[in-house]
Amino acid sequence: MSVRTLSINGQQVSAPAEATVLEAARDAGITIPTLCHLDGLSDVGACRLCLVEITGSNKLQPACHTRVAEGMEVQTETPRLQQYRRMVVELLFAERNHVCAVCVANGHCELQNLARALGMYHVRFDYLSPTCAVDITHSRFGIDHNRCVLCARCVRACDEVEGVHTWDIAGRGVASRVISDLDQPWGESTSCTACGKCVLACPTGAIFRRGVTVGEMERDSAKIRFIVEARNQRW
Amino acid sequence: MDATELQAIAERNRAARKRIRLHCCTSSGCQASHSLLLKQGLEAAVQAAGLQDEVDVAGVGCMGFCGQGPLVEVDPDGLLFEYVTPDDAPAIVAALSGGDAPGVARGNLRHPFFARQQLVVRRNGGKIDPERIDEYITAGGYQALARALHDMTPADVVDTITRSGLRGRGGAGYPTGLKWATVAKAAGERKFVVCNGDEGDPGAFMDRSILESDPHSVLEGMAIAAYAVGASQGFLYVRGEYPLAIQRLQKAIQHAKKYDLLGTQILDTAFNFRVDIRIGAGAFVCGEETALMASIEGRRGQPRPRPPYPAEHGLWGCPTLINNVETFANIAPIISNGADWYASIGTAKSKGTKVFALTGNIRNNGLIEVPMGTTLREIVEELGGGAPDGATVKAVQTGGPSGGCIPAHLFDTPVDYESLAAVGSIMGSGGMVVMDDQTDMVDVAAFYMAFCMDESCGKCIPCRVGTVQMHRLLKKIAAGNATSADVALLKELCAMVKTTSLCGLGQSAPNPVLSTLTYFPEEYESRLRPR
Numbered sequence: 001m002s003v004r005t006l007s008i009n010g011q012q013v014s015a016p017a018e019a020t021v022l023e024a025a026r027d028a029g030i031t032i033p034t035l036c037h038l039d040g041l042s043d044v045g046a047c048r049l050c051l052v053e054i055t056g057s058n059k060l061q062p063a064c065h066t067r068v069a070e071g072m073e074v075q076t077e078t079p080r081l082q083q084y085r086r087m088v089v090e091l092l093f094a095e096r097n098h099v100c101a102v103c104v105a106n107g108h109c110e111l112q113n114l115a116r117a118l119g120m121y122h123v124r125f126d127y128l129s130p131t132c133a134v135d136i137t138h139s140r141f142g143i144d145h146n147r148c149v150l151c152a153r154c155v156r157a158c159d160e161v162e163g164v165h166t167w168d169i170a171g172r173g174v175a176s177r178v179i180s181d182l183d184q185p186w187g188e189s190t191s192c193t194a195c196g197k198c199v200l201a202c203p204t205g206a207i208f209r210r211g212v213t214v215g216e217m218e219r220d221s222a223k224i225r226f227i228v229e230a231r232n233q234r235w
Numbered sequence: 236m237d238a239t240e241l242q243a244i245a246e247r248n249r250a251a252r253k254r255i256r257l258h259c260c261t262s263s264g265c266q267a268s269h270s271l272l273l274k275q276g277l278e279a280a281v282q283a284a285g286l287q288d289e290v291d292v293a294g295v296g297c298m299g300f301c302g303q304g305p306l307v308e309v310d311p312d313g314l315l316f317e318y319v320t321p322d323d324a325p326a327i328v329a330a331l332s333g334g335d336a337p338g339v340a341r342g343n344l345r346h347p348f349f350a351r352q353q354l355v356v357r358r359n360g361g362k363i364d365p366e367r368i369d370e371y372i373t374a375g376g377y378q379a380l381a382r383a384l385h386d387m388t389p390a391d392v393v394d395t396i397t398r399s400g401l402r403g404r405g406g407a408g409y410p411t412g413l414k415w416a417t418v419a420k421a422a423g424e425r426k427f428v429v430c431n432g433d434e435g436d437p438g439a440f441m442d443r444s445i446l447e448s449d450p451h452s453v454l455e456g457m458a459i460a461a462y463a464v465g466a467s468q469g470f471l472y473v474r475g476e477y478p479l480a481i482q483r484l485q486k487a488i489q490h491a492k493k494y495d496l497l498g499t500q501i502l503d504t505a506f507n508f509r510v511d512i513r514i515g516a517g518a519f520v521c522g523e524e525t526a527l528m529a530s531i532e533g534r535r536g537q538p539r540p541r542p543p544y545p546a547e548h549g550l551w552g553c554p555t556l557i558n559n560v561e562t563f564a565n566i567a568p569i570i571s572n573g574a575d576w577y578a579s580i581g582t583a584k585s586k587g588t589k590v591f592a593l594t595g596n597i598r599n600n601g602l603i604e605v606p607m608g609t610t611l612r613e614i615v616e617e618l619g620g621g622a623p624d625g626a627t628v629k630a631v632q633t634g635g636p637s638g639g640c641i642p643a644h645l646f647d648t649p650v651d652y653e654s655l656a657a658v659g660s661i662m663g664s665g666g667m668v669v670m671d672d673q674t675d676m677v678d679v680a681a682f683y684m685a686f687c688m689d690e691s692c693g694k695c696i697p698c699r700v701g702t703v704q705m706h707r708l709l710k711k712i713a714a715g716n717a718t719s720a721d722v723a724l725l726k727e728l729c730a731m732v733k734t735t736s737l738c739g740l741g742q743s744a745p746n747p748v749l750s751t752l753t754y755f756p757e758e759y760e761s762r763l764r765p766r
């Protein structure tokens with residue numbers, strides 16, 4: 001295994017040559033906030049929360065999509081990065097109808113945790129308050145688009161892990177919506193295997209198991225990685 | 236087909252040429268004003284006057300002076316008729332034997348609009364029939380490809396393009412030779428050449444005009460590029476809103492294949508190159524190279540992070556060369572006339588000419604091609620003739636929704652990549668929208684932001700939601716409901732969206748706001764209400 005040595009926030013870190021900056025940081029106990037990243041799934045660099053500063057690069061780079069390099073100097077917590085991350089979360093809260101108090105994921109929500117961790121206490125932007133549907137046509141699961149952050153983790157889990165690709169995204173810009181099959185009600189999807197991986201992958205309360213109450217909304221999103229690793233090692 | 240046969244075709248055509256050729260523009264703009272009927276009218280009038288042995292009527296590509304169309308030019312007499320209707324045809328034909336075609340507006344080919352131009356890319360525009368490959372060959376077409384294939388190695392071609400100093404005409408200005416060298420060096424048995432014809436900036440129609448007026452010049456450039464980088468498959472990505480361009484390209488590809496100028500064993504060599512057209516479905520973001528490739532592959536047209544760049548990881552993971560239409564149209568002249576010739580045009584860092592679509596509040600609307608380094612003042616005042624109806628020009632917007640507004644006091648800025656960036660705008664693909672003193676700059680910023688908001692693909696959060704929020708703030712300011720806190724928030728958001736967005740669309744979306752905030756702050760401040 002070939003190894004690279006780099007510095008993250010001044011701390012010397014070594015990592016396998018194929019590791020991403022995000023992996024190297026986590027390995028060294030340095031937390032970089034993420035939302036669209038989920039261990040086990042491919043990275044798309046869409047949420048921009050894991051952007052870091054790299055000496056010699058005039059652009060911010062997504063840690064999830066940037067390979068480590070020898071002598072690389074990475075900064076993950078500059079005031080500018082902190083400010084941008086807070087704004088990203090602020091924009092998300094303004095985009096759809098995120099009302100924590102009545103959400104099945106309250107207390108177990110990555111968006112909520114991010115807001116808390118990044119110090120995003122209030123939203124300065126207009127709430128867009130879009131009209132979003134709730135689809136509970138599926139017998140076991142439901143999707144509430146009011147709570148969706150378009151991270152596309154469900155799309156990737158379904159496509160890459162289950163191998164089905166029931167989910168995709170239709171429309172563009174803020175009008176983008178996660179859809180099942182050809183924009184049919186989830187319950188009428190002919191491809192969905194009801195495996196529940198999208199429920200595991202969803203960071204918010206957007207995709208949920210029907211019939212669970214707020215207090216029971218705990219889930220094990222690490223299971224995605226477990227499945228992928230188990231497969232790779234051919235258990 | 237080989238080089239001598241190309242020459243033979245050219246000579247045969249020259250010999251068959253009649254004494255007079257009437258050039259009638261048949262590009263989209265003039266077609267919309269009935270130039271096809273006009274062409275039929277001219278043909279009928281020539282017949283009626285018994286001049287069919289002396290006069291040819293040719294449907295040609297764009298002459299550039301689009302605001303004055305439809306245009307008819309008499310070659311070689313140098314007469315130009317403007318705003319011609321089908322009813323004017325007999326009068327124009329009568330004027331051929333001396334006379335002055337009463338009632339038909341006369342243009343002047345010595346007008347600065349024409350005289351100040353230097354035609355490299357648009358060398359054949361308005362002169363040849365784009366639907367006849369023989370006319371392109373007669374104008375010297377495909378000689379550069381023959382020269383590259385017979386007399387040059389791929390490395391020679393890359394070297395010539397590098398030394399010419401040509402930079403990407405899609406807007407960012409990346410050195411073309413360097414890009415070609417990277418793809419040429421990239422390991423991989425399959426490589427691709429892609430032509431980006433997804434021109435989408437509001438007010439920009441340079442690439443459409445090139446594709447409609449001289450499709451073979453783009454095909455020839457692509458073939459030379461494919462030879463240089465070692466590709467045997469090309470894709471021409473053209474937006475679906477350009478039906479005439481697509482139709483002419485299809486015809487051009489067919490004709491070139493028939494002449495063995497595309498396909499297998501091109502010009503009797505071992506070089507093979509196939510070109511297919513892919514039609515865009517109306518997303519602006521598909522002009523971004525990684526989104527464009529996703530679209531060609533049949534996936535959702537969304538950008539992905541770079542690196543890896545297409546040069547190493549492009550279409551289906553293979554090394555891919557992506558250049559814009561205008562870049563490819565520059566290639567054949569560079570190979571024919573040499574790198575030194577090209578490098579002698581333009582400025583130290585920006586070589587060659589650039590085509591601009593001059594539109595907005597300006598007297599002479601249309602397409603112009605000028606050497607890099609020409610000042611905005613020369614373009615707006617001399618070629619463009621200033622604002623109509625006695626108004627004064629207030630600003631020029633370059634680079635579309637990714638660019639900025641340059642105020643009149645900076646009109647001595649030379650048009651080159653670095654100078655435009657220094658004043659807060661960009662070269663962009665070549666859109667140039669002139670604004671007069673009646674223009675409201677907050678409205679302008681809101682217009683471009685609405686465009687970016689509608690065209691954001693929705694993948695990354697800063698662009699998807701940030702453009703909507705910037706647009707809301709701009710509308711609030713325009714309506715007089717904003718305070719200085721809103722302007723501060725707008726500035727903060729601009730910086731964030733510019734720095735953190737995934738692709739060029741989001742990274743440049745704040746530019747129209749930032750440039751108008753810099754140069755026209757009073758238009759924002761005068762509308763604020765006290766806190």
